[in-house]
Amino acid sequence: MRASASEVEQAIADAHRREWATVLASTAYTTRDLDVAEECVQEAFVAALEAWTRDGVPNSPGAWLTTVAKRRAVDVVRREVTLRSKIPLLVEPEVTVEADERRELIQTDAEDDVKDERLRLIFLCCHPALAPEAQMALTLRLVCGMSTEDIARLFLVSESAMGARLTRAKQKIATARIALRMPGETEMPDRLGAVLGVIYLLFTTGHTATSGSSLMRPELVDEALHLTNVLRELMPEEREVRGLLALLLVTDARRSSRVGDDGALVRLDAQDRSQWDGLAIAHAGQLVEEGLRGARPGRFVLQAAIALVHAASPSFEATDWHEIVRLYDDLLVAWPSPVVALNRAVAVSKVDGPLVALALVEELESDPRLTGYHYVPAIKADLLRSLGRTDEALVESERALELTRNEAERAFLDAQVRGRGARGE
């Protein structure tokens, strides 16, 4: 029974959204070759367009696509193996490859039993042996099914540059033998932390784009949220996944109030809180409550808890800064990073005054990990200004201006330097 063109288009779009990662993960696990797997999955989607129009959309589009993709992949590998060896092959239902064949294949572990193939793929893309830009690009490409062209656009590089980045990452996976399998029990906390870190990096890149003219790239934010929801579905007991989701929800709840109509940055103390998404904040609150139960909550749960203290406050002035400092103390234990210490200093300034906080920031300035981090001089400028030391504040604002590469933030800092104050304040 034929299906209408628009029904099929919708079904394909849905399947692309929901099933891409599953289909790719299954195919990659079968062929152990990421490039072949990708091509076969793409071809399967193309085949679906014709077949579903002719025969109707199948009950289980994911299963249909997986079968077709895997069948194609087996054919490709067989053809290549045949080309290499002059001995006719025995036709095997499962493709096996000789151990000493110098093929660039990815490692798989036949022994791990995973309910959802996507998990293996996510851990592969986010392996700490890959550079952060490679992790993000690979996750968007292989798990989210985003085209190389779209990924390039989101990271403001040329399509060929992004293509090269993806190729290099896949080469590293094959040559260094990064395995497509679930991390073991001892590795899991670090490896999960790496996955959450990649997703969070995607979110922050979209939420406060580090370069380019607009403050946000909503497509990256959406993919980060989508990935976190997938992870939540796949690992429902993990508190840190809950924590990440809560953090993204509460941060994104402020999306519409962060940027003025003219694209200018609006700071937290000036944002219109009535525009914040109350439903998202409530959901985040529930997740954080669950996450804080039990011993030693992790970094994402604690970051979310801090964000929620802000979100729960009716105004900037009414914020419970004592609670925030307490949470930062815990966070610093779970995550001894100078950036955390810097943010804690801002909270400390609200409780103990700018002079105490300034001393903390000056201590942090010499930390080599913060070199080139424009928030250091920006925060210092604020503290100096509240102490009436305007000349020193100006020097710091100028330094911050030199360091930031995001246009909207530059405009904000530039306005400060010129003494006008940002619109919205």
Added chain:
Amino acid sequence: MAEYAILLYAPIVHEEADDGGAARAEHEQHSKDLQHDGAMIAAFALEPHTVSTSIRGDVITDGPFLETKEVIAGFCIIEASDLDEALKIAGTNPICHQGGGVEVRPVEDWVIPTRPGH
């Protein structure tokens, strides 16, 4: 199974720390452990970089190849099934908590011949 090189890097020390040979003892124990586990293929500790000589083209110069704050102290070839396993082994090298670090690189090819008379 594949072969990986574990390259040991250590900061250049201008004065040998007097620790009564404790650091060296750790390396010897680690070497025994790797051999016992069957992971080790070969291991070499190198003399200090001060007795290194480098060649670029035809030009011979005194000293290590790169002017850096850390230099290669030794290397070890191991066998592991994948990168995670190699990283796990490499991470246990005592150099990691003695102020240095390791680089893990897949080996493309290798040979340790048995030589007549040796």
